[in-house]
Amino acid sequence: MLKGQQFNTTHSPTWCPGCGDFGIWTSLKNAIDELGLEYHNTVVVYGIGCSGNMANTVKTYAFHGLHGRPLPVAEAVKLANHGLHVIIIAGDGDTYGEGMNHFLTSMRGNHDITLIVHDNQVYGLTTGQTAPTSEKGYESKSTPQGVIEEPVNPVLLALSAGAGFISRGFSGNTVQLTELIKKGIQHKGFSLVDVFQPCVTFNKHNTFQWFFRRVYDLDKEGYVPNSWEKAAEKARETERLATGIFYIHERPTYHGSLPQLAKGPLVVRPLAGIDVRKVFKDFI
Amino acid sequence: MQKNQFRWKIGGAAGYGITATGLVFAKACARGGLHIFDYTEYPSLIRGGHNTYQVKVDDREVFVHDNAADLLVALNEETLTLHLNELEHGAGILYDPAVVTLDKDRMASRGLKLFPMPLMAIAKEKGEPIMQNMAALGASFALVKYPFSFLETAIQDTFSGRKKDDQVSLANIAAARSGYEFIEKQFASVDFPYHLEPLQDPPERLVxxxxxxxxxxxxxxxxxxxxxxxxxxxxxxxxxxxxxxxxxxxxxxxxxxxxxxxxxxxxxxxxxxxxxxxxxxxxxxxxxxxxxxxxxxxxxxxxxxxxxxxxxxxxxxxxxxxxxxxxxxxxxxxxxxxxxxxxxxxxxxxxxxxxxxxxxxxxxxxxxxxxxxxxxxxxxxxxxxxxxIAIERGDILSERDLEGKKDYRRYEVTASGISPRVLPGTKGGLHIANSDEHDTYGYSNESSDNRTEQMEKRLRKVASAADQLPQPKLEGTSNAQVTLVGWGSTKGPIREAARLLEGMGITVNRLHLKHVWPFPVKAVASILRGARQSIVVENNATGQLFGLIREMTGIEANAKVLKFDGRPFYANEIKESVQEIIKKHA
CATH class of the missing domain: 3.40.50.970 (Thiamin diphosphate (ThDP)-binding fold, Pyr/PP domains)
Known part of the structure; x- marks a missing residue:
């Protein structure tokens, strides 16, 4: 059996032939497989978009929620049962558009979850409008005169919001991407895997060829991801595009900071035997 | 002499500690075995707006406050201006003449009793200016001859988390005691006809x-x-x-x-x-x-x-x-x-x-x-x-329940529409909780048959629930002249209004809805069909329950009493509206 195949379901992906999502799908299944995670202890929370449609095709517990909102669902799943591995599959619209507030807050809180963003710089499922990461001037159905806004820089945002594991992959390099996802899942705290993922149908500018000419592997250039300042410099590059791990910094996780959860996951706490009468004195 | 029936109101600027003061008043009364109902008004500001807190005290259960006070504590002049019309003949005003100037003749002509006292001076002597509220609290209880000890422990528990030697709490108690003693000395001979007396063996009650x-x-x-x-x-x-x-x-x-x-x-x-x-x-x-x-x-x-x-x-x-x-x-x-x-x-x-x-x-x-x-x-x-309160978690399958099962379908089509849940982390229960329309496993599915089947399954879950929920009942006199209908928080005001109306010889019963949806169609229809005159009382402008009853039962109530000025109903407002409706329909 091919690596990761056991995580296939009875459903096949519905993406366009050649879509960058396939590389992420493969890498996610490989990473879960290579880490030896069990199906039933793994939860993937999906957003809405082409990326979210992966929900039908990965055999784990899955929550396919609302556009822009997978992060709050994932955080709460982790808080309710921190014995689970919680991964989020979301698009650039989900994460950097509709759900930007959740993105920043989740990193500030250092929730122990892994966010994988399909960053294709265009809205695919809604048939080709601009995305928060589209280059300035990008012409699309919603911006025929070109985008006026500056693009969101996910790595810089993550650095400023205190994320402890910040990485970027490319769906054309599944070997590297699998490693990034694995390390992200192993990291104790919030991990970001932003993924360059060409949309072969609606983004005729940022194509596989376009990326192949620009991407390079930080690791191969001897980069050590221990400096916030260096990471910020790398994140600002525009001619060459760095992939790999930009920054790692461990700090206490959100669930690890709650004394209520020190004795074990919330969901195993017995509900019998609660007696609220012991606080009635405060209301007398 | 009015024993154990007293309406107290304090007003001042936001930041004067009005809320904490009011709650201490309420707790001190409750600890003596008296019933209270309180109500506070404040603007959406932290400083500078006008705040009030009013407490209605009685030796029987209180369901709602009144729009009248027997004693008004005016910590600023605005309080007097805004609430003078809530004071009836014989009511008192407690104030600091150094802060509030009032027209004594005008007050006397309205039959109001004045209790000027140096609240601010006491507060400054015992601690900080804010403690004028505690001095006023002590003074209020002295006027109704309620033992100071109830106030003392209420202040202590509020400010010190029950620590006996806490300095903040001791200073507040000292200010309250000064206020109490001032009234005892200066107004010993004044007749203020309200008297609060703790019960012999007060039962423990929550406030x-x-x-x-x-x-x-x-x-x-x-x-x-x-x-x-x-x-x-x-x-x-x-x-x-x-x-x-x-x-x-x-x-x-x-x-x-x-x-x-x-x-x-x-x-x-x-x-x-x-x-x-x-x-x-x-x-x-x-x-x-x-x-x-x-x-x-x-x-x-x-x-x-x-x-x-x-x-x-x-x-x-x-x-x-x-x-x-x-x-x-x-x-x-x-x-x-x-x-x-x-x-x-x-x-x-x-x-x-x-x-x-x-x-x-x-x-x-x-x-x-x-x-x-x-x-x-x-x-x-x-x-x-x-x-x-019982804990019933519904149908959740465990690992053992799932053992040996060929497959698990999260959204299995069942007669009740309820499909057993499995929590993530359980072996054998993998599924997608899917916001897209889905098949029985949770996989996205847009087919016509599946859509119809899943919609019907979900809606079936509560089709019978309305009958299984506790049914609304008619409370009060049977075959009454008037049936008052309400939902939610109007329960207290309606109950008190019914008492007032009954006192005037108008028989009243009450239909109060707690389970509003799914709508209790059968019970409401049957009760309203038997009602002589049904009046819906709601704190909104359009009569939302009135309309819902018509939609769900085909019955149009005889009248509605609505209020939408941001204030809750007072019992006497409902009473007066009902009287008018009765007159009109007579």
Whole structure:
């Protein structure tokens, strides 16, 4: 059996032939497989978009929620049962558009979850409008005169919001991407895997060829991801595009900071035997 | 002499500690075995606005405050200007002549008794200027000859967390004592005809708001995950849950916005926690898409909407019952939901437990409607009976249940429409909780047959629920001249109004709806068919229950009494409206 195949379901992906999502799908299944995670202890929370449609095709517990909102669902799943591995599959619209507030807050809180963003710089499922990461001037159905806004820089945002594991992959390099996802899942705290993922149908500018000419592997250039300042410099590059791990910094996780959860996951706490009468004195 | 019936009101600028002072007054009375109901008004400001707190004290149970006071404590002149018309002949005004100037002749001509005293000087001598409120509190109790000891312990417990030697609490007690002694000395011979007397053996009673009661009920019901974004008048639920989170092992999260709140509540519930949130109408508006998410993924969730007057920011710190139609219909598409509207603090305590059980049994959202009036008014009640809250988690399959099963279908089509749940982390129960329309496994599916089957399955869950819920009953005189109909927080005012009307020889009974949705069609239709004259009383402008009754039963009530100025009903307002309606229809 091919690596990761056991995580296939009875459903096949519905993406366009050649879509960058396939590389992420493969890498996610490989990473879960290579880490030896069990199906039933793994939860993937999906957003809405082409990326979210992966929900039908990965055999784990899955929550396919609302556009822009997978992060709050994932955080709460982790808080309710921190014995689970919680991964989020979301698009650039989900994460950097509709759900930007959740993105920043989740990193500030250092929730122990892994966010994988399909960053294709265009809205695919809604048939080709601009995305928060589209280059300035990008012409699309919603911006025929070109985008006026500056693009969101996910790595810089993550650095400023205190994320402890910040990485970027490319769906054309599944070997590297699998490693990034694995390390992200192993990291104790919030991990970001932003993924360059060409949309072969609606983004005729940022194509596989376009990326192949620009991407390079930080690791191969001897980069050590221990400096916030260096990471910020790398994140600002525009001619060459760095992939790999930009920054790692461990700090206490959100669930690890709650004394209520020190004795074990919330969901195993017995509900019998609660007696609220012991606080009635405060209301007398 | 009026024994153990007294209406006290204090007013001053925001920042004067009016709320803390009022609560100490209420607790001191309750500790002597007297009943109270209190009500506070304040603008959406931290400093500079006008705040009031009023407490109605009685030796029988009190359901609502009055729009009149027997003693007005005026910490500033504005209080006098705004509330003079609430003082009847014989009422008293307690004030500091160095702060408040008033026309003594005019007051005397209205039959008002004046109690000038150096509140500010006492406060400065004993501690800080803010302690004038404690001096006034002591003075108030001296005027009604209530023993100082009840006040002393109430102040101590409020300010010191029950530590005896706390300096803040000692200074506040000293200010209160000075106020008490000043009145005893200076006004010993003045006849103030109100007298509060503690009972011989006072029973223990809670002094509690609807918000606090619902939080305690939720804790008792095993709520393990509570999430909210602060919004008046729901915030004290968050404060109460947060204060007890560690003690009861509850995760309490102040999330970044209400959209996150609703999605977090759903995520935690899907993972197996008993999950609750609270907000007001504005926050609920932001949660509407997630409400539908809970509907289609069949995830239990308890959502509290403590209503305030809208639209938009509206009157942030005032009261209204105008979200009934909104919460019944909110979110695109059609899916089952429950709406519960408790009418008093005891019903609040029980509502959370009931809501969790319904949410988990039927795997659907349950909305609890409160409003500022119920959320923030204290009432006295015997300590709640925790045995009335049972924990029923509905059908959840364990690993053992799933052993040997060929496959598990999360959205299996069943006769009841309820498909057993499996919590993530359980072997053998993999599924997708899917916001897209899905097949029995949870896989996205857009086929016509599947859509129809899943829609019918979901709606079937509550088709029979209305009959299984506790049915509304007619309370009071049978075959009465008038049947007063209400829902939620108007329960107290309507009950008091009925008492007033009965006192005038008009027979009244009451139909109060707590379970508003699914609508109790049969019970309401049968009661209203037998009513001689039905009058719907609602704190909104359009008569939302009035319309709902017509829609669901085909019966149009005879009249409606509406109020939508941000203030709750006073019993005498309802009484007068009913009298007018009777006259018109006679």
């Amino acid at each position: 509690i708001t609807g918000n606090e009661a619902i939080a305690l009920g939720a804790i008792q019901a095993g709520c393990s995950f509570y999430v909210a974004y602060p919004m008046s008048p729901s915030s004290s639920i968050l404060h109460t849950m947060a204060a007890y989170a560690e003690e009861f092992g509850i995760v309490v999260k102040h999330a970044e916005d209400e959209i996150s709140v609703a999605n977090m509540a759903i995520g935690a519930s899907w993972a197996g926690a008993r999950s609750m949130l609270a907000t007001s109408g504005g926050g609920f508006s932001l949660m509407v898409e997630a409400l539908g998410l809970a509907g289609i993924t069949e995830t239990p969730v308890v959502m509290i909407n403590a209503q305030r007057p809208g639209p938009a920011t509206g009157l942030p710190t005032w009261t209204e019952q105008a979200d009934l139609r909104f919460v019944i219909h909110a979110a695109q598409g059609e899916f089952p939901r429950f709406v519960i509207a408790p009418g008093d603090v005891e019903e609040c305590f029980l509502a959370a437990g009931e809501a969790f059980n319904l949410a988990e049994k039927y795997q659907t959202p349950v909305i609890i409607l409160l409003d500022k009036f119920l959320s923030e008014s204290h009432a006295t009640r015997a300590p709640f009976d925790i045995s009335r």
